[in-house]
Amino acid sequence: MSIKRVLSGIQPTSDSFHLGNYLGALKQWVELQDGHDAFYCIVDLHALSAETEPALLRKRTLASAAQLLALGISPEKSTLFVQSQVPQHNQLGWLMECLAGFGEASRMTQFKDKSSKSGADSARVALFTYPMLQAADILLYQADLVPVGEDQRQHIELTRDLAGRFNTRYGQVFTEPSGYILKTAAKINDLQEPTSKMSKSSGSVAGVIEIMDTPEANAKKIKSATTDAGREVRFDEKEKPGISNLLTIHSALSGQSIASLEAEFAGKGYGDFKGSVADVVVEYLRPIRARALELLENEEQLIQMLHAGSEKAKKTASVTLNMAYKSLGLVL
Ligand code: AMP
Numbered sequence: 517m518s519i520k521r522v523l524s525g526i527q528p529t530s531d532s533f534h535l536g537n538y539l540g541a542l543k544q545w546v547e548l549q550d551g552h553d554a555f556y557c558i559v560d561l562h563a564l565s566a567e568t569e570p571a572l573l574r575k576r577t578l579a580s581a582a583q584l585l586a587l588g589i590s591p592e593k594s595t596l597f598v599q600s601q602v603p604q605h606n607q608l609g610w611l612m613e614c615l616a617g618f619g620e621a622s623r624m625t626q627f628k629d630k631s632s633k634s635g636a637d638s639a640r641v642a643l644f645t646y647p648m649l650q651a652a653d654i655l656l657y658q659a660d661l662v663p664v665g666e667d668q669r670q671h672i673e674l675t676r677d678l679a680g681r682f683n684t685r686y687g688q689v690f691t692e693p694s695g696y697i698l699k700t701a702a703k704i705n706d707l708q709e710p711t712s713k714m715s716k717s718s719g720s721v722a723g724v725i726e727i728m729d730t731p732e733a734n735a736k737k738i739k740s741a742t743t744d745a746g747r748e749v750r751f752d753e754k755e756k757p758g759i760s761n762l763l764t765i766h767s768a769l770s771g772q773s774i775a776s777l778e779a780e781f782a783g784k785g786y787g788d789f790k791g792s793v794a795d796v797v798v799e800y801l802r803p804i805r806a807r808a809l810e811l812l813e814n815e816e817q818l819i820q821m822l823h824a825g826s827e828k829a830k831k832t833a834s835v836t837l838n839m840a841y842k843s844l845g846l847v848l
């Protein structure tokens with residue numbers, strides 16, 4: 517059996533990834549490097565579909581790269597690159613726009629949600645065409661698997677439809693990818709509002725554990741996390757969402773099962789348990805943050821590394837784009 521190709525992307529829209537991004541997605545990226553041919557893309561062009569400040573976009577692109585490397589993405593094992601450095605993404609993106617119908621694009625829930633927030637008239641055209649660029653990201657690399665969260669399922673299905681339509685009309689060019697929806701990945705909730713997911717946009721600052729935050733700040737956030745009535749450390753998402761969230765976090769990072777954590781903290785109070793969660797989180801993230809800061813100190817070297825990844829990506833991308841151009845009758 518040939519080795520499967522994996523592709524995923526993440527937007528450089530914040531200074532730091534949070535624990536939800538890591539446990540919900542990036543940890544799986546690291547695991548999939550082994551046994552797969554993995555391409556990981558920092559999708560800066562997608563980030564431009566919302567208002568961005570140039571200095572911040574630059575900073576966040578580099579910070580994202582440094583964190584991905586610090587979290588364990590290895591340039592030897594996988595291809596880590598920046599979307600805007602591989603122009604084939606825009607080129608195939610246009611072809612996907614020529615293939616997609618207005619109706620199917622209008623049904624994308626991410627577009628509907630985001631455009632309704634700003635009002636349809638002031639939403640950007642790029643918010644509408646976003647899924648076609650995402651389809652290009654995936655199809656250029658002939659990806660078999662696309663590890664993403666549940667919220668991206670519809671975009672992957674659109675990508676499959678577009679690939680199938682192209683292949684039927686113009687000849688076999690694209691691999692139809694499968695979503696690799698991360699069901700087993702932990703869903704991490706906000707520490708202050710443990711019934712909603714940890715998120716930079718909707719959560720409270722105090723409820724979000726950031727990889728680049730200081731160990732002291734993160735320890736404090738965990739110690740002041742909302743807990744529930746009673747004093748028993750028990751996993752029960754309905755009755756005890758706060759404690760259950762902390763148990764999920766502890767277990768995901770320490771590797772200890774939830775049952776054994778419940779046993780360990782039986783008869784002890786929430787205080788002891790939170791202290792232990794804080795220790796686990798802080799010690800897990802300490803070397804990652806330190807490594808990311810070290811990588812950011814030598815910006816030139818980091819940029820070089822990204823260029824090397826983008827050059828590698830371009831080789832694969834240009835082969836696919838040429839096939840697509842040729843099939844469409846464009847004169848090469
Ligand atoms: P975002 O850019 O915030 O949509 O997140 C990037 C990736 O992290 C996506 O694949 C999400 O599915 C994942 N993610 C974001 N927040 C969480 C969370 N609280 N729990 C688990 N996964 C998350």
Ligand code: TRP
Nearest residue numbers: 523524525526559562650653664
């Ligand atoms: N839309 C994805 C998100 O918001 C990011 C993304 C862009 C992506 N291109 C991709 C994910 C290609 C997987 C594959 O999370």
